[in-house]
Amino acid sequence: MTRFQRTAAAEPLGSARLVARFLLLCVGVWLHSADTLVTATIAPSIVLEIGGVERINWMITLYEVGAIIAGAATGMLCGRLGVKRLLIGATLLYGAGCLMAALAAGIAMVVGGRFIQGLGGGMLLSLCYLAIHAWFAPASWNRLFSVVALIWGAGSLLGPLIGGVFANHYTWRSAFWFFAVQAGLLVWMAALWLPADAPQKNAAGGWPFMPLIVLSAATLIIAEAGVLTQAGVSIIGCLSGAGLLYVAARLDRRSRVKLLPSQLLDLSHPVGAGLMMVFALSTATTGFWAYGPLILKTVFGINPLISGYILAAEALAWSLATMAVSNAAPSAEILLIRGGASIVAVGAAGFAIAVPSGSLAGMVVCACLQGFGFGLCWPSIVHRTVRFCDAEEQSLGSASPSTIQRIGYALGTAAAGVLANLSGLGEGMSVAAAKAAGFWVFAGFIPILLAALFCAWRFTREFTRPSAESASGAAAGEEFVHPPRSK
Numbered sequence: 001m002t003r004f005q006r007t008a009a010a011e012p013l014g015s016a017r018l019v020a021r022f023l024l025l026c027v028g029v030w031l032h033s034a035d036t037l038v039t040a041t042i043a044p045s046i047v048l049e050i051g052g053v054e055r056i057n058w059m060i061t062l063y064e065v066g067a068i069i070a071g072a073a074t075g076m077l078c079g080r081l082g083v084k085r086l087l088i089g090a091t092l093l094y095g096a097g098c099l100m101a102a103l104a105a106g107i108a109m110v111v112g113g114r115f116i117q118g119l120g121g122g123m124l125l126s127l128c129y130l131a132i133h134a135w136f137a138p139a140s141w142n143r144l145f146s147v148v149a150l151i152w153g154a155g156s157l158l159g160p161l162i163g164g165v166f167a168n169h170y171t172w173r174s175a176f177w178f179f180a181v182q183a184g185l186l187v188w189m190a191a192l193w194l195p196a197d198a199p200q201k202n203a204a205g206g207w208p209f210m211p212l213i214v215l216s217a218a219t220l221i222i223a224e225a226g227v228l229t230q231a232g233v234s235i236i237g238c239l240s241g242a243g244l245l246y247v248a249a250r251l252d253r254r255s256r257v258k259l260l261p262s263q264l265l266d267l268s269h270p271v272g273a274g275l276m277m278v279f280a281l282s283t284a285t286t287g288f289w290a291y292g293p294l295i296l297k298t299v300f301g302i303n304p305l306i307s308g309y310i311l312a313a314e315a316l317a318w319s320l321a322t323m324a325v326s327n328a329a330p331s332a333e334i335l336l337i338r339g340g341a342s343i344v345a346v347g348a349a350g351f352a353i354a355v356p357s358g359s360l361a362g363m364v365v366c367a368c369l370q371g372f373g374f375g376l377c378w379p380s381i382v383h384r385t386v387r388f389c390d391a392e393e394q395s396l397g398s399a400s401p402s403t404i405q406r407i408g409y410a411l412g413t414a415a416a417g418v419l420a421n422l423s424g425l426g427e428g429m430s431v432a433a434a435k436a437a438g439f440w441v442f443a444g445f446i447p448i449l450l451a452a453l454f455c456a457w458r459f460t461r462e463f464t465r466p467s468a469e470s471a472s473g474a475a476a477g478e479e480f481v482h483p484p485r486s487k
Helices: 003-010 014-050 058-081 084-100 109-135 138-169 172-193 207-224 233-254 269-286 287-300 304-324 332-358 360-390 392-421 431-443 445-458 465-480
Strands: none
Touching: 014 058, 014 084, 014 109, 014 172, 014 287, 014 360, 058 084, 058 207, 058 392, 084 109, 109 138, 109 332, 138 172, 138 233, 138 304, 172 332, 207 233, 207 392, 233 392, 269 332, 269 360, 269 392, 269 445, 287 304, 287 332, 287 360, 287 392, 287 431, 304 360, 332 360, 332 431, 332 445, 360 392, 392 431
């Protein structure tokens, strides 16, 4: 037990000291969740001013890669630096990324800033969970994680709208300045309110260095393949990236400090099938997030703020569905997972019809189906994954669906870039190219959606685990249920 746990145990949850600390953690979660989607609605303005439409997906891909890398390193850094130092450092890193993007003269500087933002933001999110464990009594954890989930949902709901407002009434650069100012305020408050914790001299933990390096390389290779206009070379790049993904998974299984449970590649095991289902669904649902606002503005002249409302509707549907099933009986788990995955698949595939036709009502329905489906099945996914993990990997299993989801988002936006640029969008923002991309960016993922449904059924088939592991796993899984993009 750390010094902060002993202090927290002696104080009531509502004490001014603990409330101030928790508010700071929530501000960090807000910055990360809102900024995850803010570029979705300012992307058209960015490429109109500084060009780089062929790399528009990199703004999301590199943000997610940065968050994955930073999230994996947070535990180790927290032990060596302490919560206060790490929170201030992560916030400064996030703010530096905002400033870099705000001052960008070209698309390369914007995507570089987004990568740095992802590093800082991913660290802030992971640090929130670690700090709650360190500072608060175990009896209060579930309530605090519920509040964190609410903050995450609010950030995901408002992020696209904030981007749309700045794109319409100010400039896209103002959106980055807006978040940079908030980061500065968080640093100031953390310096005043947080205790000066000493780092642990013999801090345990490590960093899955090689798996993360190979994973990042795979994502960047696929993203770069999207820039290439030659179909053959682009396909080779995609296949090479997919091969490196497999290598990263194999390296992770052999790593002393793992990023994911050992059964990741074993589709005959529920954990492997479930994580592959999450990966496939996440990969296949990035099309509108990455390219929807740009396509709608180019083809139909639709204001990016409208796209922001559509993305916000998806986040709201996710949150409402999660609340609706919060008290669902364990016997409903199989139905919720299979039904939720099926609803997500219908919504994601439906965009291939709604976007090319310019049907706003259809897009809202598809977005709500995606969000509602994820919300229905996400708590059950986490609980079932933890329940069937090996006993020594159950804490790892509780965070693995969110980790896999981020990897899926990063790869999905990279793959969406391949589909968009092969449709002609990489050669310039013409109406014909945008309309073709409006179909293929969504239809191209239908095979992935079918694979996700296959994995959903394998994930929920009958499988027996020792009852002691099941009981402990169910308890552990409740700690990390939050709506991404949400996620």
